[in-house]
Amino acid sequence: MVDLQVLEGSEAVAFAVKACRPHVISAYPISPQTHIVERLAKMVADGELDSQYVRVESEFSAASVISGASAAGSRAYTASSSQGLLLMTEVLYASAGMRLPFVMTGVNRAISVPISIQVDHQDTISLRDSGVIQFYVESSQEAYDTHVAAFKIAEDPGILLPVMVCMDGWILTHSYEPVSVMEQVEADRFLPPFRPINFLDVDDPKSWGSYAEENVLMEFKYAIHAAMNYGKKRIKEIFSELAELTGRNHGGLIEAYRTEGAEVILMAMGSVVGTVKEAVDALRSEGKKIGLVKIRCYRPFPYEDIWNAIHGAKVVGVIEANFSMGSEGALGMDLKAKLCGRRNAPLVLDFIAGLGGREVNEGTIREIVQRGMEAHKRGIPLEEPYWAGLDPTMLTQGG
Amino acid sequence: MKITLGAVVKGGTSLEYKTGAWRDERPVIHMALCKACGQCIEVCPDSAVYVENEEYGIDYDYCKGCGLCAYECPTDAIEMVHEEK
Numbered sequence: 001m002v003d004l005q006v007l008e009g010s011e012a013v014a015f016a017v018k019a020c021r022p023h024v025i026s027a028y029p030i031s032p033q034t035h036i037v038e039r040l041a042k043m044v045a046d047g048e049l050d051s052q053y054v055r056v057e058s059e060f061s062a063a064s065v066i067s068g069a070s071a072a073g074s075r076a077y078t079a080s081s082s083q084g085l086l087l088m089t090e091v092l093y094a095s096a097g098m099r100l101p102f103v104m105t106g107v108n109r110a111i112s113v114p115i116s117i118q119v120d121h122q123d124t125i126s127l128r129d130s131g132v133i134q135f136y137v138e139s140s141q142e143a144y145d146t147h148v149a150a151f152k153i154a155e156d157p158g159i160l161l162p163v164m165v166c167m168d169g170w171i172l173t174h175s176y177e178p179v180s181v182m183e184q185v186e187a188d189r190f191l192p193p194f195r196p197i198n199f200l201d202v203d204d205p206k207s208w209g210s211y212a213e214e215n216v217l218m219e220f221k222y223a224i225h226a227a228m229n230y231g232k233k234r235i236k237e238i239f240s241e242l243a244e245l246t247g248r249n250h251g252g253l254i255e256a257y258r259t260e261g262a263e264v265i266l267m268a269m270g271s272v273v274g275t276v277k278e279a280v281d282a283l284r285s286e287g288k289k290i291g292l293v294k295i296r297c298y299r300p301f302p303y304e305d306i307w308n309a310i311h312g313a314k315v316v317g318v319i320e321a322n323f324s325m326g327s328e329g330a331l332g333m334d335l336k337a338k339l340c341g342r343r344n345a346p347l348v349l350d351f352i353a354g355l356g357g358r359e360v361n362e363g364t365i366r367e368i369v370q371r372g373m374e375a376h377k378r379g380i381p382l383e384e385p386y387w388a389g390l391d392p393t394m395l396t397q398g399g
Numbered sequence: 400m401k402i403t404l405g406a407v408v409k410g411g412t413s414l415e416y417k418t419g420a421w422r423d424e425r426p427v428i429h430m431a432l433c434k435a436c437g438q439c440i441e442v443c444p445d446s447a448v449y450v451e452n453e454e455y456g457i458d459y460d461y462c463k464g465c466g467l468c469a470y471e472c473p474t475d476a477i478e479m480v481h482e483e484k
Contacts, residue, residue, distance in 0.1 A: 099405035160404065198407045205410025212406060213416075219402045 003181045009140040009172040010035035012179040013079070013105055013165075016147035018049050019187035020103075023074035026054040026065035032081035032117070034107050034173045040077075059084035063091035063104075070100035071208050073199030075151065079105035081169055083112060085123045089130065095162050096131025096224055098209045101154035101194075102162050103147065106134075108270065108321075109169040110356040117169070118357025120321035121270060124166040125330045131224040133163040133231060134299040136269035140177040142250045143167045146296075148182065149235075149242050152191050156238070159231045160197070161224065166298075168271040170357070182246065190245055228300035235297055253302035255294040256309040258284060262291030264372045265310050265346070267331065268319040269295040272353070272360050276319065279365035290369060295331065303338040313346045315372040319365075319388075321354040328352075328385040349375055350385035364388050418445070422464030424479040428455050432476035439468035439477060 007015065013036045017025070025044070027037035043049035054065045059080045066076035080088060085106055095102070106124040110116035124134060133153065137143045143165065150163040167173060182190075198206060212220055236252040243249035258280055259265055268276050273294045283290040293309050293316075295302070310316050320329040327333065332350030339345040351368050354360045368388060375381050428439075433455055439448045447462040448455065457468075469477040 097406060197404060207408050207410055207412070208405060210406045210408045211413075211416050216400070216402060220406055223402060223404075 003183070004178050005181060006176050007140065007179045007181075008035060008174065008176050009143060009167065010174065011039050012140045012144045012177075012181075013147055013167070013173075014039035014043065015179075015181050016144040017077050017103075018043055019182050019184060020077075020148060020151045020191055021049075021075065021188075022051050022077040022103075024052045024054065024066060024069035024076040026056055026062045026069070026076070026078050028056055028059045028062050028080070028084060032084050032107075032109055032169075034079065034081065034105075034169070036079045036105055036107070036173070059087040060091060063088040063095070066102045066104070067091055067095045067098070067100055070095070070102045071098065071198075071200050073194070073196040075155075075194040076102040077104065078102070079107060081107040082109040082123045085127060086111065089127060092127060092130045092132050092162065094209060097220065099160040099224075099227075100162060101151075101156075101160050103150045103154055104162065104164050105143075105147070106164045106166040107169045107173050108166055114356075116356045119168045119170055119271075120355045120357065121166070122322045122355070124164060125322040127164070128299055128330060131161060131228075132299070133159075133161050133228065133235075133297070134166055135163070135297055136166045136295060137172070138250075138271055138273040138294065140172055140175075141179050141248065143172060144179055144181070145242060145246060145248055145250060148187060148191065149238050151194075152238050152242075153231065153235055155194050156231070156234050157197065159227050159234060161227055161231070166270070171271040180246070180248065186245060190242060232297075232300050232302060232304075251294070251296055252305065253295075253297040253300075254305045254309060255296060257292040257294060259291035259293065259309045259313070261289055262313050263289040264315045264317060264369055264376075265291045265293055265313040266317045266319055266365070266368065267293045267295065267306070267310075267335065269298060269331070270321065272319065272321070275360055275362065276365055279362045279369075282362060283366070283369060288369070298331070301334050301338075303335070306335065307338070307342075310346055311344075315376045316346045316348045317351055317368050317372045318348060319351045319353050319360070319368060321352075323352050323355070323385075332385060347376060347381065349381055351388050352385055353388040358389055360388070417460045419447075419458075419460045419462055422459075422462060423482050424464045424466060425459065425482050426457055426462065426464070426466065426468050426477045427480050428457065429476050429478065430454060432474045434474050434476075436473060438471050438473065442467045442471045
């Protein structure tokens with residue numbers, strides 16, 4: 001039975017979280033926050049959801065509460081954005097180290113200064129090294145499905161890491177789309193109750209995140225990396241399992257869109273992917289050999305799947321809404337690092353687009369493709385990384 | 400040795416962490432000057448000062464060499480000596 005409803009993106013996520021029956025939800029209610037936790041708080045208050053809702057005084061505390069709840073053996077959830085995610089940083093590193101499998105939504109919004117409420121990926125990208133698994137979604141439906149999958153992925157005995165589902169603020173969280181919601185019985189069949197390996201127990205006291213001397217810390221860190229690598233296989237299996245149940249297949253770690261025989265392949269993640277698909281369709285209908293690789297899973301980084309999709313292309317144009325100041329975009333760096341020295345690797349060009357909610361439309365994509373083709377023809381990159389849509393005349397002395 | 404998942408260990412096992420290796424100065428007690436006031440015991444953040452048969456001693460397995468005991472000792476009976484290994 002498909003239950004299709006018109007839902008605000010935030011509400012869709014709240015429904016997904018509800019279907020996963022978390023024991024504990026903790027959040028800081030003030031900006032930057034979304035309707036996700038507001039809706040969940042209402043569900044709990046109205047007796048529709050049997051969870052303990054803990055309202056705290058900061059995002060640091062929200063992350064700490066769900067970290068403790070997870071260590072106690074509970075399924076736990078939180079959501080935040082922008083500055084709020086940055087304030088969680090220390091706890092997220094610790095939680096990954098303690099191998100606590102909670103789920104959170106990272107609603108993507110620009111980081112101050114300047115103050116903004118608009119979307120870009122700088123906030124969650126800043127957490128890419130924490131050991132938290134990161135997914136990026138294109139639509140509210142994908143956000144819904146990915147949250148349901150996220151709990152199962154996090155709690156997999158071979159993974160046991162926090163999972164962050166990153167979704168674009170405003171464009172997804174504050175807009176309405178038809179979303180198919182799972183029946184509770186269906187969700188329960190997919191996601192069995194959380195069975196922790198270790199949990200806080202007064203009868204058998206244990207200490208989480210103990211001290212590690214220099215002779216053992218590297219092994220702990222490597223174990224997180226190994227769990228991520230193992231996760232690549234399990235994530236695909238779990239996505240497939242859910243797709244079979246719901247009839248909605250969003251792809252695996254990536255989605256390769258019209259990449260067959262493509263000379264220029266664009267790579268992007270988040271809601272901009274919808275626009276890129278439209279542009280790819282338009283360019284294909286004009287006979288141009290253009291494709292797209294959508295990144296669904298960013299950490300672990302699925303470079304094998306990416307390689308399989310881009311192999312044979314001449315140029316890959318990475319379109320991303322984050323920037324490592326003094327260097328380039330994170331996704332471009334990841335891809336270049338993995339392709340460097342690889343035989344017949346395509347030329348990778350990094351495009352920074354959509355920072356602080358700057359519009360990315362078909363024209364932007366066409367410009368990016370044009371620059372990609374030109375770079376290939378000349379054999380050398382033009383200006384790179386290229387800030388698409390930047391107006392240099394607005395800059396004052398000293399940048 | 401095998402690492403544990405999430406660095407989870409049994410409770411009450413912190414004695415197994417011998418943090419004395421962090422030290423680069425060791426406190427040495429000159430008992431001739433010691434008046435047995437016990438201030439060094441009070442201030443030691445690692446509970447590494449002990450009394451045995453009315454003699455004061457330092458547990459070098461845990462003393463990190465912070466020097467608080469030497470600083471607070473009213474009779475200057477504790478000397479910080481550079482640690483050499």
